[in-house]
Amino acid sequence: MANKKPYVLDTSAIFCLKDNAPGAEKVEKILEGQNKIYASFMSYMEYLYIVLMRMGEEQARADYLKLTMLPIEVVESNEELRFAAAELKANHQVSLADAWIAATAQQLNAVLVHRDPEFEALNKQIECLVLPYKI
Numbered sequence: 001m002a003n004k005k006p007y008v009l010d011t012s013a014i015f016c017l018k019d020n021a022p023g024a025e026k027v028e029k030i031l032e033g034q035n036k037i038y039a040s041f042m043s044y045m046e047y048l049y050i051v052l053m054r055m056g057e058e059q060a061r062a063d064y065l066k067l068t069m070l071p072i073e074v075v076e077s078n079e080e081l082r083f084a085a086a087e088l089k090a091n092h093q094v095s096l097a098d099a100w101i102a103a104t105a106q107q108l109n110a111v112l113v114h115r116d117p118e119f120e121a122l123n124k125q126i127e128c129l130v131l132p133y134k135i
């Protein structure tokens with residue numbers, strides 16, 4: 001029987017797909033599969049601000065439109081998620097954004113898909129699918 005555990009895509013996984021970087025084929029396979037796929041609101045914000053800085057507003061809006069067409073459900077903030085993210089941030093060496101993203105995976109009992117070495121601090125708390133790290 002296939003694994004039906006949901007996935008949470010980190011910002012790094014979304015950029016991996018956009019840039020067709022090593023590991024993009026794994027992200028594509030996840031998107032084409034039957035498992036539920038989520039992303040934190042924080043990943044979408046990170047994606048937008050990075051594309052805005054690098055390529056400007058027009059490209060950011062075009063890329064965001066493409067992103068919204070993917071079979072990804074955005075998880076917005078709520079009280080339970082805020083407390084979970086705060087606990088991860090207080091107890092681990094992770095950025096604020098990564099605390100939100102990891103808490104999303106934790107709350108959904110999902111596999112976190114990423115290529116960010118910062119998440120190594122959370123390997124015991126969250127199941128991860130690690131893409132090749134960016135060199």
